[in-house]
Amino acid sequence: MNSSYAMLIVMIVVIGGMMWWQSKKAKQQQAEKQDFRRNLKPGTEVITIGQVIGKVVEVDEQYEEIVIDSEGSKLRFGFNAIAREYVRPAYVSDDEVDENGNPLQQEEADEAPANDEAGQEPIDTTVAENDSQSDSAEGNNTETETK
Structure with a gap:
């Protein structure tokens, strides 16, 4: 009977540790994304969550909006719509x-x-x-x- 309680306690500790680690990792990723979005400067090439690629033209930190130029079309997005900096992948024939x-x-x-x-x-x-x-x-x- 004692071994089953010990096993239950070990399982609860392991599951609790995994939940804490996942939470810590998610907070770290969220902080990195916020830092990236706040440090965007005009001329940086970005890709949105909708896969629109363009260069940053204007950043409005007060309203958390960004304007990008994509092939001559200027589009305004919220900071949360910017997925990451865009780096064109190498093409191999x-x-x-x-x-x-x-x-x-x-x-x-x-x-x-x-x-x-x-x-x-x-x-x-x-x-x-x-x-x-x-x-x-x-x-x-x-x-x-x-x-």
């Missing part, structure tokens, strides 16, 4: 990675555009040789159409 997403070696990446520049795909000569051999073996001298 499919030609720069293999089928597993690993970067290609420089030599392989240089070879790929060479075929594309000619505008033609490499011709598989083994098929053409086999066709011509079978045509000559049959005594058939007809030409095959090329596309």
Whole structure:
């Protein structure tokens, strides 16, 4: 009976500790967001919770409003609508990675555009040789159409 009470007390302490830690973490994140929003300056690129991207034009701390310019359109938002500072992600072309997403070696990446520049795909000569051999073996001298 004593071991079950001890186990219950340990479980209550663990659950209480987890709740306290989550609360502390949430308060810290909230304080960081408030600090970020209060320190916004014109020219900073931001993204809103609605995924609108633009540069800060004006910050009104009295009314907790911010004006951003998005592609020439000025929009006014409340501070709480600003999610974070926007950093454009790096773009990697499919030609720069293999089928597993690993970067290609420089030599392989240089070879790929060479075929594309000619505008033609490499011709598989083994098929053409086999066709011509079978045509000559049959005594058939007809030409095959090329596309």
